[in-house]
Amino acid sequence: MSTPQSIITRKTSSSVFLVLTINDGGEGTVRDALAELPDLSSAVGSRAPEAALAAIVGIGSAAWDRLYSGPRPRSLRPFTELVGGKHTAPATPGDLLIHIKADRMDLCYEVGQRLTQRLGAAVTTVDEVHGFRYFDLRDLIGFVDGTENPVGQDAVDAITVGDEDPDFAGGSYVVIQRYVTDFADWEALSVEDQEKAIGRTKLENIEMADDVKPANSHIALNVITDDDGNEIDILRDNMPYGDISGSGEKGTFYIAYSSGPDVSEQMLRNMFIGEPEGNYDRLLDFTTAVTGGQFFVPTSDFLSDPPEAPDPAELGATAADSEPAPRSDGSLGIGSLR
């Protein structure tokens, strides 16, 4: 199997998330810049090895066909909008996801700015989020996030494509959503009610017993099991982000890697539509998804030595067919971005 990108690192204290669209005619530059990313990341990371720098790139469904000829990852498809009775998970534009993480923001910045300089006019940034560690790995809502993540070989198994898609073995799928939290409403809840929304205690981070945990708690809706009753894991790397003053947006940047999109999609259906339908995730009454995207993360070897570019005559149809349609008001549909 070829070398995966460095998704599995210890939890770092800083992240940068860039969501980009590829401009018409920018495909060649993007291919070249992505091929150089593993070396760029190693070069910057070598100046502070203790900071565990990693730069991971994911490629969206429509963008894949614009960048690479040959087979495509078997389960790569666009993020699907989910409209529940009360809450919606929107699908928003994004051809590339760049996830940079390290214990030092300067390293994330250095990789991000060198990469975007190299990409130049070939791309448009639709979302840029700088995430930070908040105390003992808490979200801004005050709960520890990431506790139930798989570790060691379980983490590798949870996120790695295997023999089911041999051309892309070693790759992963990734889902992102940026959430904006209403802290006035959240903080108006008692700690006990906050704990019921999550399904864990706030201070000690202990999971509630099954007979106490509400059916609409975040935890109850996000434990997915296979036919034998074994839990199916994904690997989350969420980060808090936000403006401090005024009415600036703040909340959680949700990001989760998996070996296929089915489990993440099931979790999202449980949260937004509800399981059973109508029993939606109580957390959503306080935090709103404003973006949504799904990407494939090829191996490092694939990125550095990609297949031929597609025949330009065949470009066009696929991109328009499979990405979310632009909104009629000309907005990107991401908060206040136009």
Ligand code: HEM
């Ligand atoms: C604002 C957004 C979100 C916040 C603040 C949040 C927060 C949390 C917290 C505090 C936990 C408990 C500790 C832990 O195991 O990590 C948790 C667990 C979890 N969350 Fe989220 N989460 C968010 C969005 C999502 C989304 C969108 C998904 C899936 C589509 C998801 C999937 C999970 C899973 C699978 C668990 C572990 C369940 C278990 O095995 O106990 N989360 N989340």
